[in-house]
Amino acid sequence: MTNSALQISVVIPLFNEDESLPELSEWIVRVMNDHDFSYEILFIDDGSRDNSWNVISGLSLENPYIRGFRFVRNYGKTAALQTGFQAARGEVIITMDADMQDSPDEIPELYKMIREDQFDLVSGWKKKRYDPVTKTIPTKIFNSATRSISGVALHDFNCGLKAYRKEVVKNITIYGEMHRYIPVIAKWNGFARIGEKVVQHRPRKYGYTKFGLERFIFGFLDLLSIAFVNKFGRRxxxxxxxxxxxxxxxxxxxxxxxxxxxxxxxxxxxxxxxxxxxxxxxxxxxxxxxxxxxxxxxxxxxxxxxxxxxxxxxxxxxxxxxx
CATH class of the missing domain: 1.20.58 (Methane Monooxygenase Hydroxylase; Chain G, domain 1)
Incomplete structure (x- = not known):
């Protein structure tokens, strides 16, 4: 498989998810083989303190299409995604979380929406969620505020399951807590064909959530920042x-x-x-x-x-x- 023929890069940021990685990688590989996709899987270890890196190293030895990147400390999901975007070689880049709440079975349809329906970006929408009320209510408020400020009509900016044309991720830069605003940044950089797909939200099988309310506070400040930079950064x-x-x-x-x-x-x-x-x-x-x-x-x-x-x-x- 040559780089020019590479169809899909799956970018997976993770922090302390060693239990889920073998099952997740096996599931992704099965989907890729069933649909005859050429692929690579990029695991970005965001400074995990458990056995995640050893698991990634073992998976990489077993499968040459699996690559791993390890941070010296925890930089955050945005930094992990940016690293994955820079390293990805596929024509379509799929991002998903490592906790197995995102289903790899969604990949073929997401790929089709990018390649055949000509979307620049497709964002997942977890219409039915299995999260506690303490997470779902702030999420709804956050999504509503983001839609109003950005003008991007998505229901679920926080969904980690997204698909991008290669040109999108190679022409944007994210930092801070801006991973949830990638659709906004993409639109403001000229990639306005943004689609949405209802995706399955699965209950967490391993580990525990890393969610904290402070992420919404920092995220909202980042939204104001990118809104200001987009409108007045050049003037x-x-x-x-x-x-x-x-x-x-x-x-x-x-x-x-x-x-x-x-x-x-x-x-x-x-x-x-x-x-x-x-x-x-x-x-x-x-x-x-x-x-x-x-x-x-x-x-x-x-x-x-x-x-x-x-x-x-x-x-x-x-x-x-x-x-």
Missing amino acids: PMHLFGSLGTLMFFLGSVIAFWLLGKKIYNIYNLQPYRNVTENPLFFLALVAIMVGSQLFLAGFLGELLVKQSVSKTGDYNVSDQVGG
Whole structure:
């Protein structure tokens, strides 16, 4: 099997899942052989403290199409996926969790949706879940907020079972807790053909969940971050410059109004108090100072963006013809 003929790369991030790995790999291999797929399986050991790496090493010796990557410590699921994306050689990349709650039997249909239905990305939707209420309710709130902010109409951003065209994963970069926002990042990078498939959610058979409510907090902050970077990353002056100009203008109007009022009272021999005795003076002063700083921040941001683009030119080009 040559790299050019490789149809599917299955990327599996894991942390302390040694019990499930033999059964999971056997199941995936069976599905691949039944459908005559050329494949590779990439296990990304995210700093496990159990016997996971020894299991992966043994599986790799038994099957040349199984590869393993081991982190020196726990970096998180996003880092594991990014490493798998960089190493994957298949035309279609399938991601799934290692806890066997994702069914490998979904792989053929996901592959078909990418290759035949021409989707850039297909996300699984675990319509019926076997998770406790403490996980399902926050998940629903999270998914609703993500749909509203991103404009990507998916029901289940957290589902680990997804399929991608190779071009998608090779042209995006994820970090932090951004693995759940890959569909959002893909869309904002021009890969807008996003599909969804109802998939089976199986009860956990081995180990215990690594879920924590803090993941939703950090994940929501990451969503705000990528929303800001997508909209203003290339044009920071549009945000900071606009806010700075508005605040500077309002501060100036208040200051001139106070000054004009004082001059009017002096001219008409009316009593007046010093401008600095009016609280509005300090409000105007703060607005002018903050406005100037915001405008300067936008200006410096534009310089940094221009320098970065001139060095990297990192725009996604879909096609090219000629010399």
